Amino acid sequence: MRESRPSKAGVGRGTAVGPGLPGAEAAAATPSAPAEPADEPPTALEQREPSGPAEQPSAGPEPAPPPGVPLELGPVRPVGLTPVPAVPAKPTWAPAVPAPVSVPAVAFEPLFRQAPALNWVGPDDRWSRAWGVQAAVEAPAALEPVGAGAGAAAEPPGPEDLVLVRACLAAVAPDADRAMAHFHALMFLRHPELRAMFPAAMDEQRTRLFQALRLCASRAGDPEELRAYLGPLGRRHRKYGALTRHYASVADCLVAALARYGGSGWDGRTEEAWRRLLALVSRLMVEGAEEEARSAPPWWQAEVVGHRQATRDVAVLTLRPDQAYPFRAGQWAAVETPWWPRVWRPYSFGSAPRPDGLLTLHVKAVQAGWVSNALVHRARPGDVLRLGAAEGAMTVDHAAGEDLLCVGGGTGIGPVAALVEEVAERGAAGRRVEVFYGARRAAELYRLEELRELASRHSWLTVRPVVSEAAGAPAGALLGDLPDAVARYAPWHGFAAYLSGPAAMVRSGAAVLRRCGVPEGSVRHDLAARD
Numbered sequence: 001m002r003e004s005r006p007s008k009a010g011v012g013r014g015t016a017v018g019p020g021l022p023g024a025e026a027a028a029a030t031p032s033a034p035a036e037p038a039d040e041p042p043t044a045l046e047q048r049e050p051s052g053p054a055e056q057p058s059a060g061p062e063p064a065p066p067p068g069v070p071l072e073l074g075p076v077r078p079v080g081l082t083p084v085p086a087v088p089a090k091p092t093w094a095p096a097v098p099a100p101v102s103v104p105a106v107a108f109e110p111l112f113r114q115a116p117a118l119n120w121v122g123p124d125d126r127w128s129r130a131w132g133v134q135a136a137v138e139a140p141a142a143l144e145p146v147g148a149g150a151g152a153a154a155e156p157p158g159p160e161d162l163v164l165v166r167a168c169l170a171a172v173a174p175d176a177d178r179a180m181a182h183f184h185a186l187m188f189l190r191h192p193e194l195r196a197m198f199p200a201a202m203d204e205q206r207t208r209l210f211q212a213l214r215l216c217a218s219r220a221g222d223p224e225e226l227r228a229y230l231g232p233l234g235r236r237h238r239k240y241g242a243l244t245r246h247y248a249s250v251a252d253c254l255v256a257a258l259a260r261y262g263g264s265g266w267d268g269r270t271e272e273a274w275r276r277l278l279a280l281v282s283r284l285m286v287e288g289a290e291e292e293a294r295s296a297p298p299w300w301q302a303e304v305v306g307h308r309q310a311t312r313d314v315a316v317l318t319l320r321p322d323q324a325y326p327f328r329a330g331q332w333a334a335v336e337t338p339w340w341p342r343v344w345r346p347y348s349f350g351s352a353p354r355p356d357g358l359l360t361l362h363v364k365a366v367q368a369g370w371v372s373n374a375l376v377h378r379a380r381p382g383d384v385l386r387l388g389a390a391e392g393a394m395t396v397d398h399a400a401g402e403d404l405l406c407v408g409g410g411t412g413i414g415p416v417a418a419l420v421e422e423v424a425e426r427g428a429a430g431r432r433v434e435v436f437y438g439a440r441r442a443a444e445l446y447r448l449e450e451l452r453e454l455a456s457r458h459s460w461l462t463v464r465p466v467v468s469e470a471a472g473a474p475a476g477a478l479l480g481d482l483p484d485a486v487a488r489y490a491p492w493h494g495f496a497a498y499l500s501g502p503a504a505m506v507r508s509g510a511a512v513l514r515r516c517g518v519p520e521g522s523v524r525h526d527l528a529a530r531d
Contacts, residue, residue: 155276156276157220157273157276157277159221160273161272161273161276161277162217162220162221162273162277164269164273164274165217165220165270165273165274165277166218167265167270168258168265168266168270168274169210169214169217171261171262171263171266172210172258172261172263173210176206176207177203177206177207177210178261179210179258179260179261180205180206180207180209180210180257181202181206182257182260182261183209183254183256183257184198184205184206186253186256186257187249187250190249190252190253191246191249191253194246194249196342197242197342198342199340199341199342199343200342212233213254216229216277217277220277220280226280226281227284230285230288231284231285231287231288231291232288233288234284234285234286234287234289235288235289235291235292235389236388236389236391237285238292238293238298239299239336239389241298242289244286247282247285247286248282251275251278251279251282254274254278255274255275255278259271292389296326296389299336299387300321300325300386300387301321301322301384301385301387302321302322302325302359302384302386302387303319303320303322303381303382303383303384303385304317304318304319304380304382304383304384304385305318305319305320305358306318306381307379307380307381309376310362310446311443311444311446313364313365313376314362314363314364314365314410314444314446315362315363315365315375315376315377315379316350316360316361316362316363316446317360317361317363317379318358318360319358319359319360319361319385319387320357320358320359321359324357325357325359325387325390326390327349327353327390328353328390328395328422329349329352329353329395329396329415329418329421329422330348330349330392330394330395330396330415330418330419330422330498331348331349331390331391331392331394331395332346332347332348332349332391332392332415332526333346333387333389333390333391334346334388335347335371335375335385335386335387335388336385336386336387337371337374337375337379337385338383338384338385339374339378340370340374343370343371344388345371345372347361347362348361348362348392348414348415348418348500349361349390349415349418350362350411350415350417350418351417351418351421352418352421352422352425353422359387360414361414362411362414363375363376363411364376364410364411365377393524393526394415394419394500394524394525395419396419396422396423396496397496398423398426398429401429401430401431402431402495402496402522403432403434403495403496404419404423404431404432404433404434404495404496404498405434405436405486405492405495405496405497405498405513405518406419406420406433406434406435406497406498407435407436407482407486407497407498407500407501407509408436408437408438408500408501409438409439409482409500409501409502409505410439410444410501410502412500412501412502412505412506413437413447413451413500414447415498415500416435416437416498416500417447417450417451419498420433420435420451420454420461421454424454424458424461428458428460430460431460432460432462433461433462434462434464434489434495435451435461435462435463435464436466436482436485436486437451437463437464437465438465438466438467438468438481438482438485438501439465439466439467439468440467440468441467441468441471442467442469442471442472442473442474442477443472445465445467445474448463448474464476464477464478465477466478466479466480466481466482467479468480468481481505482501482505482509483508483511483512484512486509486512486513486516487512487515487516490515490516490517491516491517492513492517492518493517493518495518495522496522496524497510497513497518497522497523497524498524498525499513499523499524499525500525503527506525506527507527510525
C-alpha cells in the first residue's frame with residue numbers, strides 16, 4: 001500500500017482541514033486510503049506526500065521552518081580565517097541501549113517522553129507538551145450550539161437543505177481558495193489556540209477542505225454512506241488533538257466564510273441549511289472518534305531502530321513503537337516527524353506483523369517532499385516519530401482461498417511483500433500467489449533477491465521482475481511497463497488483484513486487470529482512501 005506534489009497505492013498509502021472539519025487530515029497528506037511529481041513516486045502510501053515549498057530538506061536551500069522553530073545558525077567567523085577543526089571531547093557516558101519493547105495490557109501513555117532531536121521551541125511549548133499528553137475525546141452529547149441559528153441544527157438536513165447547500169457551493173467554487181483562506185483566518189483570529197494543530201503551509205488544507213465540503217454535500221442524502229466517510233475522518237482527527245468543543249467553533253467560522261463568498265443567494269434559509277449539515281457532520285465525526293478512543297490512543301510514538309539506504313533515494317526504516325501497535329499486512333499509517341511538526345504523511349507497512357513488534361516502512365524521497373526527504377536523508381536510529389492508527393482495506397481474506405495477483409511498482413513492493421509474508425505465515429491453503437515487481441532500472445529492484453529466496457521455499461509463489469530499461473536486467477526479467485507485462489500472462493479469471501505503486505501505474509493497472517478478466521470488486525488498492 002501510500003507523496004506527491006502538493007501530496008503510491010499500496011493503498012493506495014490519508015486528509016486536514018482543521019480540527020472538526022472533514023479534510024483536516026490534509027495536513028497529513030495528511031493531513032485514503034489514503035498526486036505525484038514529474039518522476040511519479042509509488043502510490044503505495046509511502047510515496048503520497050503533498051509537496052511543500054520548492055526546496056527540500058535534503059538538497060539545496062532548506063525550506064523556511066514552521067513558526068516557532070528556531071533556525072540553526074552556524075558559528076560566526078572572521079572573514080579570511082580558516083577554521084581550525086575542533087577536537088571532539090571524549091564521551092563521559094556510555095551510549096544508551098534500547099530497552100526491549102514492553103506491551104502492557106491496556107496502555108495509552110507514551111513511553112518515550114524525551115524524544116531526541118525534537119527541534120521546536122522548547123520543552124514547555126504547546127507542541128512539545130502534546131507529545132506527553134493524550135487528549136481525551138469528549139462525548140457527542142457535549143456538542144454546543146453552533147451560533148445564532150443553532151436552533152435549526154437540531155434536525156438533520158432535508159432535501160431542500162441539500163439543494164441550498166449545493167447551490168451555495170457552486171456559487172463559492174470560483175473563489176473557493178479565498179473563501180477557505182478566509183475561514184482559516186477567522187478561526188485562528190477567534191480561536192488562536194487552534195493554530196498549533198495545523199502545519200505552517202496551508203494551501204493544501206484549503207483545497208482539501210473545499211473538496212471535503214462538496215463530498216459531504218453530495219453524500220448527505222445517504223446517511224450510511226456519509227457515516228462511512230466521516231467516521232474514519234473523525235478517528236484520524238484524534239491525532240491532531242481535535243476535541244468535541246472544537247467542532248462548534250469550526251462550524252461558526254465556516255458559516256461566516258460561506259456567507260461572505262456565497263453571493264446574492266445567501267440568506268437565512270441557506271444559513272440554517274448549512275448549520276444542519278455541519279451539525280450532522282460534527283456528530284458523525286465525533287462518534288467515530290469516540291468509538292476508537294475506547295480501545296486506542298490518538299497516536300503512537302515509534303523509535304527508529306534501523307535505517308538502511310536501499311537505493312540513492314529509497315530508505316527502509318525499522319521502527320519500535322512505544323506500545324502494542326495493531327495492523328494488518330497491506331495497511332498504512334500517517335507519520336509525523338520531529339523536523340516537520342503537524343505535517344503528517346501516509347506510508348504503507350513493508351512487512352507483516354512481527355513477533356518482536358517492530359514495524360517497517362519503505363520511503364522514497366520525492367522532490368519537494370518535506371517528510372519523505374527527512375525520513376530518507378535525515379532520520380537515524382534514536383529519532384522518534386509519531387504514528388496514527390493503521391488504516392486501509394488492501395488486506396487478504398484468508399478464508400476466501402482465491403488466488404492472488406500482486407503488482408508492486410517501486411516502493412509499492414513494500415505492502416506487496418507484506419501480503420506475501422502473511423500468506424506464508426498463515427499458509428497458502430492451495431492458493432497461488434503471482435507477484436510482478438516493477439522498476440525503471442534493475443538497481444531499483446532492492447527486494448528482488450529476498451522475494452526470490454522466499455519463492456524458492458514455497459511452490460505456490462511466483463515472482464516476475466519487470467524493468468523499463470534493459471541494461472543490467474536480472475535473469476528472467478520482463479521488459480516494458482508493469483501493467484503491460486501483467487497483461488501478457490492474461491487471463492486472470494478467479495484472481496484477487498492487489499496493486500501498489502505510482503498512482504498512474506495503479507490506475508492504468510486496474511483498467512488492464514479488468515480487461516484481463518478480474519472483476520472490478522476484486523481489484524484492491526487504497527488510492528481512493530488517500531485522496
